Every structure is written in C-alpha cells, then in structure tokens.
C-alpha cells in the first residue's frame with residue numbers, strides 16, 4: 188500500500204504544474220460562519236463547505252479572479268468539523284481546509300419535542316426563493332433542509348404558534364429562476380419526515396414604453412430545444428431536400444451537474460426572451476414549459492405564424508470527448524425556404540455576427556477553434572423556417588467546465604446578452620431597424 192502511495196505521489200509530481208489553476212485562499216472563522224478571500228487565475232470557481240448541521244455550495248464569478256464574501260452558518264456554534272473547499276469548474280478540488288470549530292456557549296441546541304407527524308407541507312414559489320408551511324403538532328422545533336443545483340442549506344425553525352404550525356420564507360439568491368428546489372422537513376432526530384419540490388420564481392427586467400427600445404419592431408421567435416418527452420418522429424427533411432429523418436430527439440446531459448439539455452435551453456430561452464423584450468423586441472416562444480411535445484415542423488409553424496424576422500433555436504452540444512468545448516451555429520444550406528431569405532454567403536456572414544457576439548460575451552477567443560458557423564442540410568428545424576433561422580449550440584454539456592457554467596444564472600445571462608447584441612447587429616444589417 189505504501190509503495191503504491193509513493194508511486195502515486197511520484198506521478199503527481201511529474202504532472203505539469205501549469206495544469207493546476209493558481210488559487211490562493213484565506214478563510215477567517217466568524218461567530219456564525221466564515222469569510223473568504225480567494226484569488227484565482229480563473230474567473231469562475233466553486234466554493235463549498237460542510238459543517239455539523241449545515242453545508243452548502245456556490246458557483247462564484249468574478250472577472251478579476253478575486254472572490255471575497257461571507258458565508259452565514261447559523262449553526263456553526265454547535266462545534267464539530269468544518270471543511271471548506273475551493274474547486275475549479277471541472278470539479279477538481281484545488282484547496283481543502285479543515286477546521287475544528289469550538290462549541291460556543293451561546294449556541295443553544297434545540298430543546299423540547301422535535302418528533303411528530305408532519306402534515307400539509309405546502310411550498311410556493313416567490314421571486315427570490317420559496318415559502319413553506321406545514322404543521323407538526325406538539326413539536327418545539329424542526330429542521331428545514333433545501334437544495335438546488337447552486338446552493339443548499341439546513342435551517343433550524345420554530346413553530347409560529349402553539350399548535351405547531353410552521354411557516355416562513357427562504358431566499359436562494361444564487362439559484363436560477365425556474366430551477367427545481369428540493370425541500371425536506373427533518374425532525375429533531377435527524378429523520379426526514381416530509382419532502383417536496385418547488386421552483387424558484389422570477390422577476391423579469393422592465394419592458395420599455397411601446398415603440399421604445401433599440402429592437403423595437405423586431406420580432407424574434409425563440410425555440411428552446413427539446414422537451415421532457417422524447418418521441419421518435421418521422422419528418423420530411425426540408426423543401427427541396429429529398430427524404431425523411433427519424434430521430435428520437437435525444438438530448439445532452441450535464442457531465443457533472445446531471446442537468447438535462449431541455450431545462451438549460453428553457454432557462455436560457457426565458458432569459459433571452461426577457462432581455463429582448465427589455466430592448467423593445469416582440470418575442471414569441473415555441474415553448475415555455477417542459478411538458479408536451481413539439482416536432483420541428485410544429486416549431487417552424489409557430490415562428491411563421493408570429494411573423495418572426497428571425498428564429499433562434501437553442502441547444503447544447505455533447506461529445507464523447509469531454510475536453511471538447513465551445514459554441515457553434517448552424518444554418519440551412521440548400522433549403523428552398525432559406526434560399527428565399529438570403530444567399531448562402533449572407534447566411535454565413537449573419538451567423539458569424541451572432542457567433543462573434545456570443546464568443547465575446549462568453550470570454551472565448553474570436554480566433555481560436557471554439558466555434559464555427561456551419562450551413563448544413565442536416566437540421567429539419569432550420570430547413571423549414573421561412574425566416575432567418577439559426578441553431579445555436581451554447582456549449583458542451585459533456586465538458587465539465589461548460590456544464591457548470593451553463594448551470595450558473597450569471598453565465599446564462601452573459602451568454603443571453605451576447606445573443607441580444609448579435610440579434611441587434613443582424614437587425615441593422617437586414618434593415619429591420621436603423622441606428
């Protein structure tokens with residue numbers, strides 16, 4: 188065993204040091220929680236902590252690579268072990284610190300009756316998180332545990348009245364809107380008594396006065412790819428393109444987050460919708476829920492009936508090679524509908540306008556191989572579009588880093604802003620608006 192360890196150590200030493208991100212971290216224990224001051228040569232990191240009664244995880248973003256803040260841990264007075272970790276987006280742990288927390292005299296372990304039947308757990312979404320209520324007659328306290336992809340926490344809660352009725356509101360600032368949150372009521376013995384799920388609500392940015400906004404008059408159809416149901420469909424390939432395609436509509440899944448492509452596309456679609464509306468554009472969505480089923484032809488019909496100038500089909504990429512990353516844009520090639528819109532060169536040029544704005548926003552080099560515009564006959568949903576139409580691959584979910592980013596509300600917003608800039612440039616180019 189020791190020989191094996193030595194060998195492993197030797198191997199680790201032989202790895203080029205440049206592979207590991209340069210990260211320095213200072214943690215200061217506070218009365219309830221800790222403060223962090225982290226410097227990294229990366230603008231994205233993951234901070235996680237695990238204590239006796241509570242744990243959590245956050246994806247942090249800072250363009251300068253400096254991350255400072257405080258994590259509130261209301262139960263840190265209970266003492267015990269606290270582990271704080273800094274990870275890269277690839278989930279590689281770069282810093283791990285362990286502390287033995289002193290038991291605080293001021294900390295009161297909950298006392299009284301903590302065990303009873305839990306009834307009527309009701310969860311409702313709010314713009315910032317969720318509201319909960321339930322009853323556990325005869326109890327003096329319970330624990331509320333909740334987790335989303337971006338954060339999790341355990342909270343000690345007390346009843347609002349003598350009948351053991353509990354209610355309250357929880358904020359999850361780092362959790363993206365419409366993300367599913369799992370909520371559990373845990374009794375004083377640490378046993379889960381009731382579980383439910385709720386989505387976090389949403390507050391859209393305000394829309395301008397009618398006729399105002401730089402995208403006023405532009406109609407955009409957003410088509411968030413996939414949906415919960417994957418039904419094999421046989422569809423004609425496209426106008427002027429012989430043959431049919433059959434597909435099971437399979438989708439990508441996050442390498443580390445395990446999130447599915449249909450959810451990411453919907454989140455991105457809603458964010459993009461609201462940003463476009465806030466710039467004065469009119470937006471129609473092919474779907475705003477994850478249930479149901481829409482074929483490619485159904486989606487094109489929605490775009491056509493809305494009178495859209497442009498249709499954006501949002502997807503995420505996947506590859507067996509987990510290192511592969513970057514953005515791509517696909518447009519139609521030989522479709523008769525597409526040829527009626529503009530020439531192939533123009534199509535490629537307009538696609539590049541969109542791609543470059545997304546690359547700039549997402550922090551990709553314009554010159555490197557992290558993205559292409561490709562015209563192809565292979566996408567039925569592009570071929571049947573009677574307006575300008577692009578399929579946008581927003582990143583590889585098979586790549587741990589891009590998977591983490593696509594799960595982060597902040598990065599989704601960054602990418603959506605890039606798309607808005609791209610739509611703006613295309614609208615100018617096509618004469619839908621004037622400067």
Ligand SMILES: [Zn+2]
Pocket residue numbers: 412413438439448502503
């Ligand atoms: Zn897809």
